[in-house]
Amino acid sequence: MALRKMKTRIRAGFQGEFGAFSQEATVKLLGPSVEAVPFPRFTDVFDALVAGNLDYAVIPMENTLHGSVYENYDNLLRYECRIHGETTIRICHNLMAPPGLSFAKITHVYSHPVALNQCLDFFRDNPQISKEIHYDTAGSARMVMTDRPEGAAAIASASAAEIYGARILKRGIEDDRQNFTRFFLLARGDQAAPARSPKDRKTAWKTSIVFSVANQSGSLFRSIAAFALRDLSLTKISSRPLRGKPFDYLFYLDVLGHLEDPAMANALRHLDELADMMKVLGCYPKGDW
Amino acid sequence: MALRKMKTRIRAGFQGEFGAFSQEATVKLLGPSVEAVPFPRFTDVFDALVAGNLDYAVIPMENTLHGSVYENYDNLLRYECRIHGETTIRICHNLMAPPGLSFAKITHVYSHPVALNQCLDFFRDNPQISKEIHYDTAGSARMVMTDRPEGAAAIASASAAEIYGARILKRGIEDDRQNFTRFFLLARGDQAAPARSPKDRKTAWKTSIVFSVANQSGSLFRSIAAFALRDLSLTKISSRPLRGKPFDYLFYLDVLGHLEDPAMANALRHLDELADMMKVLGCYPKGDW
Numbered sequence: 001m002a003l004r005k006m007k008t009r010i011r012a013g014f015q016g017e018f019g020a021f022s023q024e025a026t027v028k029l030l031g032p033s034v035e036a037v038p039f040p041r042f043t044d045v046f047d048a049l050v051a052g053n054l055d056y057a058v059i060p061m062e063n064t065l066h067g068s069v070y071e072n073y074d075n076l077l078r079y080e081c082r083i084h085g086e087t088t089i090r091i092c093h094n095l096m097a098p099p100g101l102s103f104a105k106i107t108h109v110y111s112h113p114v115a116l117n118q119c120l121d122f123f124r125d126n127p128q129i130s131k132e133i134h135y136d137t138a139g140s141a142r143m144v145m146t147d148r149p150e151g152a153a154a155i156a157s158a159s160a161a162e163i164y165g166a167r168i169l170k171r172g173i174e175d176d177r178q179n180f181t182r183f184f185l186l187a188r189g190d191q192a193a194p195a196r197s198p199k200d201r202k203t204a205w206k207t208s209i210v211f212s213v214a215n216q217s218g219s220l221f222r223s224i225a226a227f228a229l230r231d232l233s234l235t236k237i238s239s240r241p242l243r244g245k246p247f248d249y250l251f252y253l254d255v256l257g258h259l260e261d262p263a264m265a266n267a268l269r270h271l272d273e274l275a276d277m278m279k280v281l282g283c284y285p286k287g288d289w
Numbered sequence: 290m291a292l293r294k295m296k297t298r299i300r301a302g303f304q305g306e307f308g309a310f311s312q313e314a315t316v317k318l319l320g321p322s323v324e325a326v327p328f329p330r331f332t333d334v335f336d337a338l339v340a341g342n343l344d345y346a347v348i349p350m351e352n353t354l355h356g357s358v359y360e361n362y363d364n365l366l367r368y369e370c371r372i373h374g375e376t377t378i379r380i381c382h383n384l385m386a387p388p389g390l391s392f393a394k395i396t397h398v399y400s401h402p403v404a405l406n407q408c409l410d411f412f413r414d415n416p417q418i419s420k421e422i423h424y425d426t427a428g429s430a431r432m433v434m435t436d437r438p439e440g441a442a443a444i445a446s447a448s449a450a451e452i453y454g455a456r457i458l459k460r461g462i463e464d465d466r467q468n469f470t471r472f473f474l475l476a477r478g479d480q481a482a483p484a485r486s487p488k489d490r491k492t493a494w495k496t497s498i499v500f501s502v503a504n505q506s507g508s509l510f511r512s513i514a515a516f517a518l519r520d521l522s523l524t525k526i527s528s529r530p531l532r533g534k535p536f537d538y539l540f541y542l543d544v545l546g547h548l549e550d551p552a553m554a555n556a557l558r559h560l561d562e563l564a565d566m567m568k569v570l571g572c573y574p575k576g577d578w
Contacts, residue, residue, distance in 0.1 A: 041409065064529075067356035113402060113424055120330065133422050135402055220526065221510075221517035228510035237509065237528045238356075241578065289530065 009035040012056040012185075013045040019138030019160025025089045025183035026058040027159075042072055046079045050188060056084070062182040062289075063091075068238055073210065073252060076186075076281050083208055083282025084194050085185035088289045093119055093137075093174040096166035097153040098145055103169050107151035108132045110140040115155050122173040129153075141166050182289045184282075194284055196258060205258040206235065207283045209268070211275040212242070212250050219274065220251065226270035227255055230263040235289075259283035298324040301345040301474075302334040308427030308449025314378045314472035315347040316448075331361055335368045339477060345373070351471040351578075352380075357527055362499065362541060365475075365570050372497055372571025373483050374474035377578050382408055382426075382463040385455035386442040387434055392458050396440035397421045399429035404444050411462040418442075430455050471578045473571075483573055485547060494547040495524065496572045498557070500564040501531070501539050508563065509540065515559035516544055519552040524578075548572035 012034050014022035026036045039045045042059065049057040059075070062068045076083075093115055097106060108130040109116075109123075116123075116131045123131055132152075134140035140154040145164040154166065161168050196205070213219040220239070227234060236254035257264040259280065272278050301323050303311035315325045328334045331348065338346040348364070351357045365372075382404055386395060397419040398405075398412075405412075405420045412420055421441075423429035429443040434453040443455065450457050485494070502508040509528070516523060525543035546553040548569065561567050 041406070062356075063359075065360045067351075067359045067527075067529075070352075070356045071354045113422075117330070133402075133424050135422050218517050218520070220523060221513055224510055224513070228507050231507070234509060234528070235530070237526055239523070239526045240353075240356075241524070 009033060010055045011035045011037055011053075012058055013037045013039055013048050013054045014058045015039055015042050015045055015060075017136050017138040017142070019141060019157055019163045020136070021089050021091060021157055021181060022058055022060060022183065023138075024157060024159050025060075025087055025181075028087050028089065029058060029085055029183070029185045030056065042075060046075050046081070049081055049186060050079050052188070055187070055191075057081070057186040059184050059186060060181050061184050062236075064178055064180045065176065068252070070240055072184075073240075073250075076184075077210060077279065080189040081186045082189050082191070082193065083184045083284050084187045084191075085284045086182060086206070086287035086289055087185070088180050088182050088287060090177075091118075091174065091179040091181055092158065092172050093155045094158055094161060094168045095122070095153055095155055095170040095173055096141055096144075096161045096168045098148055099165070099167045101151075101153070101167075105151055106153045106169075108149075109153045109155055110134040110144060111155035112137045112140065118174045118176065118179065119155060121175045122170075138163070180289075182287075185284070186282075193282075196260070200258075203233070203256045204286055205256070205283060206286045207255045207257060207259050207264060207268075208281040209253045209255065209271070209278065210250055210281060211253070211271060211278040213274065214276055220249075223251070223271055223274050224253075226267045226274070227253075230267050232257050232263055232267055256286065298322060299344045300324045300326055300342075301347055302326045302328055302337050302343040303347045304328055304331050304334055304349075306425050306427040306431070308430060308446055308452045309425070310378050310380060310446055310470060311347055311349060311472065312427075313446060313448050314349075314376055314470075317376050317378065318347060318374055318472070318474045319345065331364060335364050335370070338370055338475060339368050341477070344476070344480075346370070346475040348473050348475060349470050350473050353467055353469045354465065357541065359529055361473075362529075362539075365473075366499060366568065369478040370475045371478055371480070371482065372473045372573050373476045373480075374573045375471060375495070375576035375578055376474070377469050377471050377576060379466075380407075380463065380468040380470055381447065381461050382444045383447055383450060383457045384411070384442055384444055384459040384462055385430055385433075385450045385457045387437060388454075388456045390440075390442070390456075394440055395442045395458075397438075398442045398444055399423040399433060400444035401426045401429070407463045407465065407468065408444060410464045411459075427452070469578075471576075474573070475571075482571075485549075489547075489574075492522075492545045493575055494545070494572060495575045496544045496546060496548050496553060496557075497570040498542045498544065498560070498567065499539055499570060500542070500560060500567040502563065503565055509538075512540070512560055512563050513542075515556045515563070516542075519556050521546050521552055521556055545575065
């Protein structure tokens, strides 16, 4: 048998337990052969990425119900990393139980309080079932499978059911089906940027930027003129007051186009003239957000 | 003794339990004599407000770590109500226990998982203390005071300590002190708007607007030109993709100025020409956000 060089698996970090929505996003971004590595907190993932212990990090940035995760925008500023991609996951809550436990036998359901609160119609329609809090959605699936408390089910993702061997009894029990989370694929700043094909349309790429201006009145208008005057489309704009600096703001922008397009390069030079601080967070293929 | 007409207390609804940060915001906005009424979910508060069972609702809209609460912006669109005021609360987590229980005797601490996760440095520095999840921060204070589990403390607001008679052992144990939440004071659409003094500076008032435009390219730029061309300052701008309508966006704007200022009235008429949908969410005295 010939010696073959082992292909090293890509290692990507996410926050949460196995079966978390962040792990689903990791597989969607990097394929099923990825080695997804769970971490307790976001900063643990960023630390491991910049220390060289991970190839990528997959981090939630925005949710259709709960807004932008400013905490992770802060981490993008603090850590030397770049956005290499984006994807969207629909937050779909499923009722799951050990195989053999029928729906009629379920008396209580464990999950993270946010997930329980997103399934209130289900609990209203099934008053015989009590809500029980657990630290983590995926962790609640693991717990009902290992500890098997009598009559206990969990609410978690379909991948958590698969990982821990739970059987899904009801799919999509969330009150609001328009619940999506956007994730960024992050790499260290010194890793090669995603490759561009010469055939790509300009609008197949996005460039994400953060900048600050001292006074928002005309200055935001002048700042986004840098893009509007060059026919570049914004797909996100968000202002954030800087606490402790009451008249300063951070702005997050996503712009359709590649960093190396002349129009984008000129727009960024133009913005840099106006801004107190500007950082390009990455240039990456546009996802489904 | 003369019969006196009882002064009716102002009733204001909030989401959560007594001692929640929303209750602190309610007292800050309406004074200590307010009757603060807890509800399990945000829509319950809005329902009670429009049904005439409340004078006001106090609702969290934005947090410095977690961003805008889009869910409540949706509720502002769905329900006939208006913003009458705003305020900011610093999210300060305190360790509290029944009087007599010393810090050295504490073996586990109950709170909402989000609060526990915002105090990770405390748990790292005190490895003898375990984290225990509870449904609600204020509810965890109530529980340790009523059930008195051995060695149990809670993490909650100072007002929860006061309400349930717990003693604060350590103040401000949150990892990030720059954690602020902005609340809106809401009234029904048919209630009289807040009164304006002729002496008020223009910048003492804020007007909040939501609008949608079909295509974001130049159209956002033209939309905010309506304000920039009239020297009106934006203090917030946030775009939100409309799921299911992938090329449409909602924009949330806060603008310094009163609805009845000629410049603001003209700017809104100008914006209305450009927007597919536009709604003034309210005009209210500028708070400390």
